[in-house]
Amino acid sequence: MAKKSRIKARDTAPVDGEVGPRQPCPCGSGKRYKACHGAAGGAAPVFVSRPFAGLPGECDIIALRELVPAATVPLSVPSTDREVRLCTLLPMAAPAMVRDSGAIWLGLQVAHQYGDPARDLGAVLEAAIATEKSGIVGLTSAPGDGPRLHDLITNDSLDITVHDGFGYWIDDVEDQDAAMVAALEEANGSANPTVRxxxxxxxxxxxxxxxxxxxxxxxxxxxxxxxxxxxxxxxxxxxxxxxxxxxxxxxxxxxxxxxxxxxxxxxxxxxxxxxxxxxxxxxxxxxxxxxxxxxxxxxxxxxxxxxxxxx
Missing domain, CATH: 3.30.1460 (Yope Regulator; Chain: A,)
Structure with a gap:
């Protein structure tokens, strides 16, 4: 009997350019392409090969997401009057945090992978804006067709601050207990000195x-x-x-x-x-x-x- 056609699997592949079926999937899942975005039936959400294209400082955003331990960037978000800060990494790799002050911190280095990090960031930011209670805000499933980060911010450029460590995690906390300080010191031990x-x-x-x-x-x-x-x-x-x-x-x-x-x-x-x-x-x-x-x-x-x- 003839082998089944692989055209269907190729048609569902959402990446630009050819990726071999046994190669790692470009989405970063750790799976082979044929078991992830190249799977018949579309096993994973649509993969965007260059998700930050069109954002100011695309190259810097990629560096902050993948290479830089500790950095922050203020974001201009017209849909809210609350402070919004883009961060390389948040405690527990949280996608976002609403602080006691109402400020919103948006994390770049997160565990979830839904195919388009810019859409993930947009979904998390919208959820954080809609949340009044302080705490962690995240995603438990793919964000669907909502706005991407591009649609929510109006920055013309990025004012990047590279930090020596993760002190920005508690720079708005007045009463810092011993456990908080100890956790921060442990995190700082993993942050290699970095300069832009x-x-x-x-x-x-x-x-x-x-x-x-x-x-x-x-x-x-x-x-x-x-x-x-x-x-x-x-x-x-x-x-x-x-x-x-x-x-x-x-x-x-x-x-x-x-x-x-x-x-x-x-x-x-x-x-x-x-x-x-x-x-x-x-x-x-x-x-x-x-x-x-x-x-x-x-x-x-x-x-x-x-x-x-x-x-």
Whole structure:
């Protein structure tokens, strides 16, 4: 008997581009694609490959969701007169919290995955706005067709504050008991020192103990960025500091985040000028037309093999 057609499964696949059935699903569930968004019958909600496109600071939002331990951003939300703060991580990885003051804290680093993080954020924010009682607000099922974060905020840019730790969890609490302080200290122990560079967008230095890294989320299309990086690598122009080494890329929410290893003791300040110079060189490489040379094609193949998909 002939094998059953797999057309149905392909028709239900909601991602842009081809994903092999045995590859990890791009939604980040940990399942193989054929058992998740590639399953016949649509086993999971619609997956949006680039959910934060169109938001101000798309690259920074991705960095805050995936790479930065502790940061906050004030959001302008016309539908409420309450303070709304976007946070990397909230206690217990809560999707949102309504504080005693009525302020709303919205978390980026959460456990649930419903296919479109921007719609999840919109649903949680709407639920928090509708809630007067303080406490945690979250999702227990897919949010459906409600507004996305894009539809609820009016920020033209993001005013990002990167914190040394999670002290912002209790910065509105006057009476801080011993248990609260102890929990905060434990959380702070997992927060690697991180600094956002000023000379370029969405580039973050971090100290992970035995190493330092520069992790830089870039807005360019993947194929174009890979070719440009290959040109710079083949020309020996892919350094961002003395002794730095370009080691690969993360892929998250439809964009790439190149990563450099840095000598211990480098720090963030010395990266400012070299990062700006690299950004100029990258812009030139992106604007370069024509085919890659043999050396550049080899470099590109090597770079393509050094990608790790986060989401």
């Amino acid at each position: 560079l000023n000379s370029v967008q969405a580039a973050y230095w971090t100290d992970v103990g035995p190493k330092e890294h520069l992790r830089w989320v870039m807005p360019h299309q993947e194929d174009e960025l890979l070719s440009a990086l290959a040109r710079l690598h083949a020309a020996g122009q892919d350094s961002v500091a003395e002794g730095s080494r370009f080691v690969g890329m993360f892929r998250a929410h439809g964009l790439l985040a190149p990563v450099w290893d840095l000598p211990v003791g480098t720090g963030a300040e010395v990266l400012e000028a070299p990062a700006a110079k690299f950004a100029d060189a990258l812009a030139d490489a992106l604007a370069t037309g024509g085919d890659l040379s043999a050396e550049e094609r080899s470099a590109r193949a090597g770079l393509a093999n050094r990608q790790v998909t986060i989401r």
